[in-house]
Structures are given as C-alpha cells and as structure tokens.
Amino acid sequence: MRKLQGVVTLLLFLSLNVQAKFIEGEGKFLSQDQDSVSFIKKQLLSNAFKKVIDIQLKEMGLDATTFWNNYNSKFEEHFATIRQSVVEKYEVEEDGKKSIPRNKQDNFDKEVRYKRLKSKSRFGRLERAIQSYSIKKISKSIRMPNSHYINVNAQVNRKKLTDIYYKFIGVSSIRTFRKLFVDVKYNLINTNWIELGVETEGDFVNVVNDHWVQKLTENTGKIFSEGVVIVDDSTRSLIKERLKKPVELLRTANTSMIDEDSTGISDSLYMNVEVDIEKERADLGLKKIELKFYGGFTLRDLKNKSIVTYQDFVAEKSTFKILDAHTLSSNIASLVYRLPMTKITSLRKIIEENAKNKNSFEIMIKGTKNVNEAFSFVKKLKEKGLLYYFEPQVKSLVGEEVKILVEYSGVKERALEVLGKMISEQIADNRVVKRNGELPFVFNIEDMTKEAPQGQNGEQGTKANKVPSKNSSKI
Structure with a gap:
C-alpha cells in the first residue's frame, strides 16, 4: 500500500x-x-x-x-x-x-x-x-x-x-452498528387480552420486550454501540419511510455526508417480530384454555434494506389452567419469550457473517467512444479482480464519461493494486486504458496512436531517447 x-x-x-x-x-x-x-x-x-x-x-x-x-x-x-x-x-x-x-x-x-x-x-x-x-x-x-x-x-x-x-x-472498514431496533406486533385470533389474563396490553408487551432486550444485549455483545431499542411510533414511521426508498437512493445517501442521520437508523438493523396467538378451544368447566403460538421475525439491514436473517417460529400448542389472571398471563408471556430463542442465542455470529460491510469504491473512465468500451473495461476489471470478488457495475453514462461502482471483498490495499493492472490494457481495436495524469481513480480511454513512444523494454521514451524504430513496441 x-x-x-x-x-x-x-x-x-x-x-x-x-x-x-x-x-x-x-x-x-x-x-x-x-x-x-x-x-x-x-x-x-x-x-x-x-x-x-x-x-x-x-x-x-x-x-x-x-x-x-x-x-x-x-x-x-x-x-x-x-x-x-x-x-x-x-x-x-x-x-x-x-x-x-x-x-x-x-x-x-x-x-x-x-x-x-x-x-x-x-x-x-x-x-x-x-x-x-x-x-x-x-x-x-x-x-x-x-x-x-x-x-x-x-x-x-x-x-x-x-x-x-x-x-x-488504511483503516479496516469493519462494519459497526449503532442500534438494533426491535418492533413487535401481536395478532390475537379468536381471543382477546382479557381472556388471556391481561388487563393492560402494554404491561404484557413491556414485560416480554424487556426480557428480549436483555437477552439480545447479552448475545450480541458490543456489536451495537447504542444498544437494543424497542421502537416507538415515531421511529417506526421513519424506518418504514426508509424501507420504501429505492436501494440506489440509499446507496447515494450512504456515500455522501455520513452521520447526518441523528437517529442512527441508516447504521442500524431492524428486527420486525410478529407473534400470533390463536385460541384453539377453551373449557370453562375445567378452567382450561388451549392456545397455539406461531409467527416469526425478519432482521433487515437498514443501510441497504437487505435481509440479514429470518425465522419462522415453530408452531407450538399449549394448554393453560385458568386459575387466576396473573398466573395465566405470566405463563403465556414465558412461552412467547421462548419463541425466538434458537436464533437469538446465535444472533451475533449470524450478523457477523451476513451483515458485513461490503467494501466499494468508485472510478471514472473518460473518452469512451461507445458503450461497448465501457462494458469491455468492466469485464476485464472483473477478471483481474477475481481474487477479491470484484463486482464492477456501470453506474452512469454521460457522454464520454462513465462512472463505475466496484464492490469487492478482502483487503483494501490489495484491491486497489488491481486498478494498476488496468493501465495499458487494450479494450478495443487500437484503444487502451491510461491513468488520468492527476486523479488516481480516473482513467482515460485513448487511441494507441496517441501513446508516447516506447523502447524495447516497454519504458516510455524521454528526451534522451532517439526517435523509436518501427519495431518499437507499444504497451
């Protein structure tokens, strides 16, 4: 480097x-x-x-x-x-x-x-x-x-x-997150909160949420700098608005002035949980109620809307005794709490494997005569960057200027060295790649006839060199 x-x-x-x-x-x-x-x-x-x-x-x-x-x-x-x-x-x-x-x-x-x-x-x-x-x-x-x-x-x-x-x-661009937003929705089918022994819905929800937050915090370590947060109506609205935006618009925002988002949403993950509680049958004489629990969650990266992981809860049936409201609601809360535990206990590893910060940089090529030259450049760059999983994409074409986004994995220094291999690469008949004289991430596509003369060893001619012979090679 x-x-x-x-x-x-x-x-x-x-x-x-x-x-x-x-x-x-x-x-x-x-x-x-x-x-x-x-x-x-x-x-x-x-x-x-x-x-x-x-x-x-x-x-x-x-x-x-x-x-x-x-x-x-x-x-x-x-x-x-x-x-x-x-x-x-x-x-x-x-x-x-x-x-x-x-x-x-x-x-x-x-x-x-x-x-x-x-x-x-x-x-x-x-x-x-x-x-x-x-x-x-x-x-x-x-x-x-x-x-x-x-x-x-x-x-x-x-x-x-x-x-x-x-x-x-030169700093490692290891992905960090500000917050894990948790949004929980309950769907009651053939029943209601009173029948489940819950006087106030908020009390039941808060108890389960608090335990989930504690467990999520324990199992994700310091991966979230500002911790696990239960969303309120305002934050939920902001998140939904972000999820409606096109990925390209989010990418543009992420590459400009970072940290204008004071809520931390763009650097966070969003866990959307749905819990379905369905009454199968109830026997008031025996004071028993049979309930079925199912649902699931998705974990999304709010930086680019990608799904990090998801889980469909294994449907679980359970019969509860209706002794008193407090005991009934407590037993139901305990079962709901356990539903996502198989994923939560391994969540840190899942996040590290699936929500890594895929590195990228932008380059520009100038002087293209047609779109084929742009795509020829992209094809050759991908071949040369195979070791680092290069995924170059044409982002825009305006006249003779083409902007290319290059996504890659691996060490930044090594990936940048691949760019040097594109110098003097022929991408069309009598058309080669040259580095722009001042800008390291800008390349020119030039006619081979415009190149400076070179000696047999491939070095460019200087004032000390005489006029090259017809056998002089060109890169």
Missing part, C-alpha cells in the same frame, strides 16, 4: 500545489433546548466542513465512500469507551443487576448526546484540511426553530486532506 500511496501522491503533486479554489458547503444541525449558541455554531461548522471535504475528495478522484465508512467505523470504536464511562456514572445496582434508573434516564441521554456530538466534531481533526473559510449565512427554520443552517465558502489544503485520507483509508 505504501508503494501505491507514493504513486498516487506523485500523481497528485501538481493538483495539491495549485491555488485551491473556494468550495461552498452547507451544514445542518437540529438543536435541543439545553444547547448553547457556541455549541450550535461548532456543530454547524463541523458539518459544513465535512460537506466541503466530501466534495473535495470526489473532485480529487479519491474514494470518498470508503473514507467516510472508515471514519465512522473508527469513531464508533473511539466513542464506545466514552459512552461506557457515562453508563457507569449513572448505573445503579439493584438485586445484583446494574441499570440506569428511570429518573436519571433523561439526564443520561442528554449527556451521551452532548459527548457524542462534541467528540464527533473533533474526531480525526478534519478541520486541519480547511485552509481558510468565510461564513456566508447562518439561519434557522421559521417553522422549526431548532433546525439551524450555515453556508460557508472554504479553501481546502489538499496536501493535508490527502494525509488525512490515507490515515483513514
């Missing part, structure tokens, strides 16, 4: 030393009542700088997608210890179990939020890449006074940005 970095740095030398132009970036921030004016301004500037950096990375032909993925992944590792210190501050031990008291939950949430935002605005010292800036406008929404906006014009020091880029591009 060092050798590749050296080559890329050399290619960028001219562009890094040219007077940087001003780039406009917009920052957004949703404040809360306790936020100070200075805190709000720092968050706005941080988000605006990230937008500017995102634009600059793409203009330099660098892999902004992987940069932001790695940046966020590394931050989650960094913040986990900070959050744990806050947890320990608020935790109270009762009956041998540690938990945060309800009367302290609000203060806990506020402190975690404040420390997360403050830490994220400083993480990686991205502001080092901002050479100078001016604020064009600061405003807030009339309809939503807590929504703040800032517009800045900024110059980026491309040398410093390149240094920051390589710091994070």
Whole structure:
C-alpha cells in the first residue's frame, strides 16, 4: 500500500500545489433546548466542513465512500469507551443487576448526546484540511426553530486532506452498528387480552420486550454501540419511510455526508417480530384454555434494506389452567419469550457473517467512444479482480464519461493494486486504458496512436531517447 500511496501522491503533486479554489458547503444541525449558541455554531461548522471535504475528495478522484465508512467505523470504536464511562456514572445496582434508573434516564441521554456530538466534531481533526473559510449565512427554520443552517465558502489544503485520507483509508472498514431496533406486533385470533389474563396490553408487551432486550444485549455483545431499542411510533414511521426508498437512493445517501442521520437508523438493523396467538378451544368447566403460538421475525439491514436473517417460529400448542389472571398471563408471556430463542442465542455470529460491510469504491473512465468500451473495461476489471470478488457495475453514462461502482471483498490495499493492472490494457481495436495524469481513480480511454513512444523494454521514451524504430513496441 505504501508503494501505491507514493504513486498516487506523485500523481497528485501538481493538483495539491495549485491555488485551491473556494468550495461552498452547507451544514445542518437540529438543536435541543439545553444547547448553547457556541455549541450550535461548532456543530454547524463541523458539518459544513465535512460537506466541503466530501466534495473535495470526489473532485480529487479519491474514494470518498470508503473514507467516510472508515471514519465512522473508527469513531464508533473511539466513542464506545466514552459512552461506557457515562453508563457507569449513572448505573445503579439493584438485586445484583446494574441499570440506569428511570429518573436519571433523561439526564443520561442528554449527556451521551452532548459527548457524542462534541467528540464527533473533533474526531480525526478534519478541520486541519480547511485552509481558510468565510461564513456566508447562518439561519434557522421559521417553522422549526431548532433546525439551524450555515453556508460557508472554504479553501481546502489538499496536501493535508490527502494525509488525512490515507490515515483513514488504511483503516479496516469493519462494519459497526449503532442500534438494533426491535418492533413487535401481536395478532390475537379468536381471543382477546382479557381472556388471556391481561388487563393492560402494554404491561404484557413491556414485560416480554424487556426480557428480549436483555437477552439480545447479552448475545450480541458490543456489536451495537447504542444498544437494543424497542421502537416507538415515531421511529417506526421513519424506518418504514426508509424501507420504501429505492436501494440506489440509499446507496447515494450512504456515500455522501455520513452521520447526518441523528437517529442512527441508516447504521442500524431492524428486527420486525410478529407473534400470533390463536385460541384453539377453551373449557370453562375445567378452567382450561388451549392456545397455539406461531409467527416469526425478519432482521433487515437498514443501510441497504437487505435481509440479514429470518425465522419462522415453530408452531407450538399449549394448554393453560385458568386459575387466576396473573398466573395465566405470566405463563403465556414465558412461552412467547421462548419463541425466538434458537436464533437469538446465535444472533451475533449470524450478523457477523451476513451483515458485513461490503467494501466499494468508485472510478471514472473518460473518452469512451461507445458503450461497448465501457462494458469491455468492466469485464476485464472483473477478471483481474477475481481474487477479491470484484463486482464492477456501470453506474452512469454521460457522454464520454462513465462512472463505475466496484464492490469487492478482502483487503483494501490489495484491491486497489488491481486498478494498476488496468493501465495499458487494450479494450478495443487500437484503444487502451491510461491513468488520468492527476486523479488516481480516473482513467482515460485513448487511441494507441496517441501513446508516447516506447523502447524495447516497454519504458516510455524521454528526451534522451532517439526517435523509436518501427519495431518499437507499444504497451
């Protein structure tokens, strides 16, 4: 990778030393009542700088997608210890179990939020890449006074940005998740909650949910930085809206300014559980009721809507004695709790195997004469990247410019080396691939007749070389 970095740095030398132009970036921030004016301004500037950096990375032909993925992944590792210190501050031990008291939950949430935002605005010292800036406008929404906006014009020091880029591009992009959202729906068939001994539906649901959250937390370890969360109506609505969006739109959002999603939905998993309770028969004389339990769940990755795993519950029949309402409802709750246990106990392994962060980067080819050249490039790139499971796809064709998304598995450094193998590759009659002079992820398709003369050893001619003979080879 060092050798590749050296080559890329050399290619960028001219562009890094040219007077940087001003780039406009917009920052957004949703404040809360306790936020100070200075805190709000720092968050706005941080988000605006990230937008500017995102634009600059793409203009330099660098892999902004992987940069932001790695940046966020590394931050989650960094913040986990900070959050744990806050947890320990608020935790109270009762009956041998540690938990945060309800009367302290609000203060806990506020402190975690404040420390997360403050830490994220400083993480990686991205502001080092901002050479100078001016604020064009600061405003807030009339309809939503807590929504703040800032517009800045900024110059980026491309040398410093390149240094920051390589710091994070070499980091392992192991997938991290913020939350596991759990959404449970009960379907009662031929019965009702009163008949099941439940006076208040919410009490029954909360008891089962609390036990599921505890078991899920135990079996997933620290894979979710912000834990397991039972969804409320507001979060459910946001999740459903996200699941309606086309995958391509979600991918575009994921490759731009990451972490604008304060809810954490885009970096989380969603477990949608349905429990069916059907009354088969009841004998009031013998005070017995026979119930059938079935249903299932799906676990989805909210980053791309893919299904990580699913389970159809094995239908289970059970006869309960109707002694008193509390005993009946408790026995039913115990059986419902056990329904997903076979999957929950192995959930961490399932997630690690099926919800890995599939790496990707974008490249651009210029000067194509027809669509066949684009697909010929894709075919050859896939062949050369076979070892790393390359899956290049044409993302867009605009005139002579073609944008290609390359998904792969394995080590980032090795995958990038495959790109070098495309140089001088012939993709059509008298048409070859050349690296763009300044941008490492941009390639040109050129006529072979336009190539610089070369010697017998394949090296390009210089002023020291005489005019090559007719037998001079071309790559």
